[in-house]
Amino acid sequence: MKKMITNLSNIAREAGAAIMEVRSKGFDVLNKDDKSPVTAADIASNKVIAKHLAELYPEIPVLSEEGTKIPYEERKLWKDFFLVDPLDGTKEFIKDNGEFCVCIALMRENRPVLGVVYAPTQDTLYTGSIETGAQVSRKGEKPVSISTTPPAEGEGLNIVGSRSHPAPALAEYLETLNVKEMTPAGSAIKFCLVAEGKAHQYPRFNPTMEWDTAAGQAIVEAAGGSMLGLDGKEFPYNKENLRNAGFIVKA
Known part of the structure; x- marks a missing residue:
């Protein structure tokens, strides 16, 4: 490797x-x-x-x-x-x-x-x-x-989200969390911010494609974090349709 x-x-x-x-x-x-x-x-x-x-x-x-x-x-x-x-x-x-x-x-x-x-x-x-x-x-x-940095108990979350693809569902989701800061960013850099401990979570509700997420997911998981579908299940790849559903990346 x-x-x-x-x-x-x-x-x-x-x-x-x-x-x-x-x-x-x-x-x-x-x-x-x-x-x-x-x-x-x-x-x-x-x-x-x-x-x-x-x-x-x-x-x-x-x-x-x-x-x-x-x-x-x-x-x-x-x-x-x-x-x-x-x-x-x-x-x-x-x-x-x-x-x-x-x-x-x-x-x-x-x-x-x-x-x-x-x-x-x-x-x-x-x-x-x-x-x-x-x-x-x-x-x-x-x-x-680098490694992910999970939030301490009671700590407000640093969230990173899409700059060019905001979603109404994201705002609804964030209302359920104790959010300290929401930072917009572009591209797979969002995964990397979670991987190096600069963000606690990257939720995504709008569609992406498989090539948008694979490298970032590998890095986040190598850093100790996780990426699962909105259903909580393992995120699927090499599907017949390469479009992704939503997901949540966590430290």
Whole structure:
């Protein structure tokens, strides 16, 4: 796992550099068939990731946001695969608020067992697996271990939520909690804030896609936290329909 984390970290950094190059030059925004936005940065990052994964791990298939047309009858047989979001937070990238990242997860038996999340504007890299625990590296420095920080008894909760996808159900849910602070943030960075103890919980009621959550979930779980569906059950992956239902991430 350590070697793969190193390899995927290097790939994520290179993909992040490709994103930043597009960002510096300017870009057009197009809409995909599902009306979600896509830019040249999404495509450039995906090319970097696909190229290196094919070179290093030709035996492991890849399911990416920018390459989803793989029949379910084929992918349901996969034991291992990479689940990739080459630019998570495209809306944040378009707004140019810096809250976007590269996400790469290794899936095994349809569970995220390793995750890498790289935020290029902050030059911050989060990694995690159950074998190695969770780490963060800032500005290229040596990785340091991170862990979730559950709230003390009676302590108000620090909640992190979606910046671009607020939901009425979230407000109703927060009314049932002792909330100290609610911080909006973009992309899978929200998972990482829980993983490093800066937030106690990340509830999500609006839909996401599987590539939005896999790497973040791997990191949160490696840091000692949990991610379950709103029904309290294990979160499913490699479904026929790749759209996710809601979930709650807890320290």
